[in-house]
Amino acid sequence: MTDTTVLVLGFEPFDKAPLNPAWEVARRLDGKTIDAARIVGVQLPCVFGKALEALDAALQQHQPSLVIALGLAGGRTAMSIERVAINVDDARIADNAGQQPVDVAVATDGPAAYFARLPIKQAVAAMRAAGVPAEVSNTAGTFVCNHVFYGLMHRLNTVPAWAQTRGGFVHVPYLPEMAAALPGAPSMAVETQCKGIEALIAAVLRHDPEQQDLQLSAGQLH
Amino acid sequence: MTDTTVLVLGFEPFDKAPLNPAWEVARRLDGKTIDAARIVGVQLPCVFGKALEALDAALQQHQPSLVIALGLAGGRTAMSIERVAINVDDARIADNAGQQPVDVAVATDGPAAYFARLPIKQAVAAMRAAGVPAEVSNTAGTFVCNHVFYGLMHRLNTVPAWAQTRGGFVHVPYLPEMAAALPGAPSMAVETQCKGIEALIAAVLRHDPEQQDLQLSAGQLH
Amino acid sequence: MTDTTVLVLGFEPFDKAPLNPAWEVARRLDGKTIDAARIVGVQLPCVFGKALEALDAALQQHQPSLVIALGLAGGRTAMSIERVAINVDDARIADNAGQQPVDVAVATDGPAAYFARLPIKQAVAAMRAAGVPAEVSNTAGTFVCNHVFYGLMHRLNTVPAWAQTRGGFVHVPYLPEMAAALPGAPSMAVETQCKGIEALIAAVLRHDPEQQDLQLSAGQLH
Amino acid sequence: MTDTTVLVLGFEPFDKAPLNPAWEVARRLDGKTIDAARIVGVQLPCVFGKALEALDAALQQHQPSLVIALGLAGGRTAMSIERVAINVDDARIADNAGQQPVDVAVATDGPAAYFARLPIKQAVAAMRAAGVPAEVSNTAGTFVCNHVFYGLMHRLNTVPAWAQTRGGFVHVPYLPEMAAALPGAPSMAVETQCKGIEALIAAVLRHDPEQQDLQLSAGQLH
DSSP: OTEEEEEEEOOOTTTTTOOOOHHHHHHHTOEEEEEHHHEEOOOOOOOOTTTHHHHHHHHHHHHOOEEEEEEEOOOOEEEEEOOOESOOOOOOSSSSSSSOOOOSSSSSSSEEEEOBSSSSEEEEHHHTTTOOEEEESSOOOOSSSHHHHHHHHHHHHHHHGGGEEEEEEEEEEEEHHHTSSTOOOBOOOOHHHHHHHHHHHHHHHHOTTTTOOOOOOOOOOO | OOOOOEEEEOOOOOTTTTEEEEEEHHHHHHHHHTTEEEEEEEEEEESTHHHHHHHHHHHHHHOEEEEEEEEETTTTOOEEEEEEEEEOOOOOOOOOSOOOOOOOOOOOSSOOOEOOOOOOOHHHHHHHHHHEEEEEEOEEEESHHHHHHHHHHHHHHHOGGTOOOOOEEEEEBOHHHHTTTTOOOOOHHHHHHHHHHHHHHHHHHHHOTTTOOOOOOOOOOO | TTTOOEEOOOOOOOOOOSHHHHHHHHHHTOOOEEEEEEEEEEEEEESTHHHHHHHHHHHHHHOOOOEEEEOOOOOOOOOOEEOOSSOOOOSSSSOOOOOOOOOESSSSTTSSEEEEEEEEHHHHHHHHTTTEOOOOEEESSSHHHHHHHHHHHHHHHGGGEEEEEEEEEEOOOOOOHHTTTTTOOOBBHHHHHHHHHHHHHHHHHHOOOSSSOOOOOOOOOO | TTTTEEEEEOOOOTTOOOHHHHHHHHHHHTTTTTEEEEEEEEEOOTTTHHHHHHOOOOOOHOOHHHHHEEOOTOOOOOOEEEEEEEEEEOOSSSSSSSOOOOOOOOSSSOEEEEEEEHHHHHHHHHHHHTTTTTEEEEESSHHHHHHHHHHHHHHHHEEEEEOOOOOEEEHHHHHBBHHTTTTTTOOOOHHHHHHHHHHHHHHHHHHOOTTTTOOOOOOOOO
């Protein structure tokens, strides 16, 4: 396992925010070692299309065994491990290049959705055990986050080189210093967020992909 | 169009609630006519598996051109037109037969997800124009509602007889008389709910399936 | 009791909204009779100061035994019977005359607060029994609603003519036709809101002011 | 200023929770110095009546110039500086001694409410400038938190010895390790909470009580 690489992707700031916790976490984890796996943090542009080009470049360069993409979910209270990526872009606001696609497929030849290739229940349990608020989410939205999540899973499922690579997406809350200017918004300290992602990575690395995930009820009624 | 049938499915009460707005709406619309289409309201059991048997029986008996399934989403404020059904049952509570599946596929041979076969944006716009709070939702949860929604779309996509049949799922809020016993819960009068579903049905019937949906941004950032 | 008058005050629209449920309820109840009491609906301007002048005029003209003032609380899910009015104006937005006072007393000679002169628990219980979502609220905010509520209670407590007059304030949710343009906002049909206020008025009229209120826990932890 | 003492009161755990962030903050600040003022942290029992006896003992022993009482507000996202304490106990749950008073006065001879004796706007601005989510709240609820807040302000306003003592109440969010077991609950790291209270104390100590508070709009519409 000495040559295992974990790629942690974090978006640049968007929607006029001064920073993005996704990148703040990714850059803090960059260079760390978890269970003999080396973490590489890479920034993604918050731009439809360009973000997937950056993803391709990072996959080629780092040849990771595990890819965790991170994005901001302003208004959520917990680290959200996404269960499913859907094949649609439907942007409520413009991306960082001014694009605002409505009901466009991420991949015209792709299926409606892909599930994360992660033991999501094991990961949630590990994060909670580490004292970090965490949940399974059944929607990653329809903006650049879901776009990258779907694009990642499309590559892992269609490119033979990545057939064994695991991957998924985690939405993270605002940082306190962002929420200080956004009355009512929930937040989470960057240290807590990093602790959560480290717990998730360790849980995934220890999980045998041949085994089924933890049988933990973490669904939603609606 | 004189022999067009619209099937409106509504669940029976569950989780100890005395009534279910989904069925209250379906039974009020039963027998009505919208643009020469006849509405048939049918109740579904809130039971994994059995609900799909009831769906099959209703499809056989009524041979509908359009199927709208309704389910309660306690805590939501608006009528939610669901965009996508996912291939997983993950029950947070037991169904009406005491079953509580965790991470089981709805259809072992099915894809990860199906999109609704409805002009969802046109429908949202029509409901709002009728004065009814409405939104597009990107998750129908992982309980019996999503189970029926996925089962419905699986049938429409795999059974030749239903290849032209349109269908989808709408989550509805609590009724005021239910929320009166649930401090803090949002609600919507049954009259408003019925008006919303009638506006949706009219919008779908008037929409040419060959044409694309209204280009209305109604996505979510996350 | 044949000459009992109940004054129901409702604000005009504000903050660019096309209508205000408070006034929609007040004008629908105007002229009705509840338990031999006659209801008079009067509109208030949403203007600091002027609203209290309109209140004074209405008190003089109608000589009510009971005064219920209604205001919109956009975002609340239930009819909220306010427990306490506080002696401060702190406006987050401008009123209809462009005024935006910050930390100014409603009455410079008044105490910090007044409690409603209503059996608020009896009223909540009656509204719920009528199938209307209702709750006790411990804050009426710091805008024109609280201004009128405090002004009303200051008059009932300091003007001998009103020493026996009961009064209080109820915050009401958006109407569905307003929420249709405000994604995510909870709402309540005007018919449900009217039913709630009628139940409240009946409960107050039947309650002997010499008796204590219903011992119903309806407080908040914070 | 070398003999200035700041009393920081924090409740013990309640409602079966394993810890209480209010006390976690108070005990971490105990012994610290801010602008030459010495901080003393004292724990309060979460019991109606007994909490005020503990308050009296602490006031006698420490003779503080400033008293900040802290309590948990599970579900709030920000540090909430309370504006007003009201003269009522209305408990939704039992306190740590099994008491659950409904609509009982905190002080039978007291007014309906007291305002905090703090520059609350200056404090909010200072906390936000320190990167800590903070807000003014217009209700401290009706449980033991409001009971202690009202009791504190009643003493500061009626006991000559405390005529110059400033004081108020701050509600704090869950800790992340608590929220990890409470899906959906917002939280804040204890380090962030401590930073917020330190910023508040510094802001109050630097504020001349003869001067008016910062003219910052921080009210609520309802």
